Amino acid sequence: MPRSARLSREEWAEAALAVLVEGGPGAVAVEPVAARLGASKSSFYWLFDNRRALLLAALECWERRQTEEIVPVLAEIADPGERLRFLVEAAFAATESGDLALRLLTEAEDEVVRPVVERVTARRLAVIAGSFEELGLPPAAARDRAAAAYSVYLGTAALARIGAAPTDRSGYVASVLAALMP
Amino acid sequence: MPRSARLSREEWAEAALAVLVEGGPGAVAVEPVAARLGASKSSFYWLFDNRRALLLAALECWERRQTEEIVPVLAEIADPGERLRFLVEAAFAATESGDLALRLLTEAEDEVVRPVVERVTARRLAVIAGSFEELGLPPAAARDRAAAAYSVYLGTAALARIGAAPTDRSGYVASVLAALMP
DNA sequence: ACGATAATGTACGGTGCCGTACAGAACCTG
DNA sequence: CAGGTTCTGTACGGCACCGTACATTATCGT
Numbered sequence: 001m002p003r004s005a006r007l008s009r010e011e012w013a014e015a016a017l018a019v020l021v022e023g024g025p026g027a028v029a030v031e032p033v034a035a036r037l038g039a040s041k042s043s044f045y046w047l048f049d050n051r052r053a054l055l056l057a058a059l060e061c062w063e064r065r066q067t068e069e070i071v072p073v074l075a076e077i078a079d080p081g082e083r084l085r086f087l088v089e090a091a092f093a094a095t096e097s098g099d100l101a102l103r104l105l106t107e108a109e110d111e112v113v114r115p116v117v118e119r120v121t122a123r124r125l126a127v128i129a130g131s132f133e134e135l136g137l138p139p140a141a142a143r144d145r146a147a148a149a150y151s152v153y154l155g156t157a158a159l160a161r162i163g164a165a166p167t168d169r170s171g172y173v174a175s176v177l178a179a180l181m182p
Numbered sequence: 183m184p185r186s187a188r189l190s191r192e193e194w195a196e197a198a199l200a201v202l203v204e205g206g207p208g209a210v211a212v213e214p215v216a217a218r219l220g221a222s223k224s225s226f227y228w229l230f231d232n233r234r235a236l237l238l239a240a241l242e243c244w245e246r247r248q249t250e251e252i253v254p255v256l257a258e259i260a261d262p263g264e265r266l267r268f269l270v271e272a273a274f275a276a277t278e279s280g281d282l283a284l285r286l287l288t289e290a291e292d293e294v295v296r297p298v299v300e301r302v303t304a305r306r307l308a309v310i311a312g313s314f315e316e317l318g319l320p321p322a323a324a325r326d327r328a329a330a331a332y333s334v335y336l337g338t339a340a341l342a343r344i345g346a347a348p349t350d351r352s353g354y355v356a357s358v359l360a361a362l363m364p
Numbered sequence: 365a366c367g368a369t370a371a372t373g374t375a376c377g378g379t380g381c382c383g384t385a386c387a388g389a390a391c392c393t394g
Numbered sequence: 395c396a397g398g399t400t401c402t403g404t405a406c407g408g409c410a411c412c413g414t415a416c417a418t419t420a421t422c423g424t
């Protein structure tokens with residue numbers, strides 16, 4: 001199936017991202033990822049300097065897919081209310097990505113993780129706050145509202161990890177939206 | 183200062199809890215905690231079976247202090263609205279405990295961590311939902327509202343870890359309360 | 365003050381991971 | 395197909411931690 005039997009940086013990064021989702025930053029270790037790919041460590045050290053570089057590649061992969069690629073899609077939705085609704089629906093539908101955003105926030109003391117997480121979080125909050133401003137909220141209130149909305153998202157992902165999130169998701173999302181929309 | 187130079191299980195558990203707050207479950211390792219107490223491993227293995235037992239003791243210490251001891255205090259506040267307001271203020275004021283609740287939720291695949299976190303989370307959600315029911319919400323809506331409120335708390339703790347939480351905390355708390363109160 | 369028991373220190377073997385060394389296979393280019 | 399370049403496997407040394415063995419010191423009842 002693979003075009004070449006040799007492994008690329010990208011393939012390592014993707015495998016590392018899978019491990020990152022499952023076990024968090026600590027689990028992104030060279031030997032386990034190599035085992036998952038059926039490769040050995042020297043292949044890895046040919047392509048990467050060290051473990052940090054692998055973790056960073058995985059994080060950048062996540063940043064690209066879960067944030068940067070979404071921004072232009074959102075920008076095409078002219079109405080800010082509809083845009084927020086779309087975003088909330090999409091976010092709560094894909095629990096996996098929320099899981100990871102959350103995990104990374106709780107492991108932010110890692111020197112590799114921290115800057116990426118700060119960047120992604122700031123970007124997301126800015127996008128959400130921008131929509132609230134378009135809906136007529138003054139900047140400070142829009143930032144608070146964005147923080148609250150994103151917090152509900154993160155917190156609900158946390159509850160979902162142990163099966164404590166509401167089971168009727170669409171009803172829950174609707175009630176949250178109703179509470180947060182100006 | 184210590185009544186005896188010998189170390190008790192409780193002292194080990196407290197030191198482990200401190201480490202748990204700082205570095206999460208993975209950081210609760212025997213040798214580092216021993217070093218922090220200026221003791222050596224054999225003291226530890228005299229008092230505990232293994233590392234799991236230390237982690238469990240730390241978690242139970244947290245459960246007792248941050249949940250079970252609060253419940254009777256809350257029960258003394260007759261008015262459910264006032265009770266919720268008190269709870270929200272107290273919760274957002276003590277960021278450390280929120281940090282830990284959050285961290286543990288993200289590490290819930292650990293076999294030692296999981297049952298404790300499930301128990302604590304269920305207890306807290308039940309207390310919050312109970313207050314919303316007293317305020318007149320039907321049970322299902324009260325549970326959703328409780329999940330949303332606790333999610334804001336968890337999510338905001340996550341944002342606070344990287345300094346992305348709103349800086350004017352009292353204003354933020356007031357706006358969240360306004361949105362969530364029936 | 366003395367022996368039993370409780371607690372601690374030192375030393376060790378085992379495991380999982382990091383990163384390096386080096387030899388060999390696979391791939392390209394003339 | 396010869397030769398260098400690119401990649402991969404095996405083997406190694408090092409570190410941090412787990413848990414155990416055994417010797418050693420404190421503490422207490424009598």
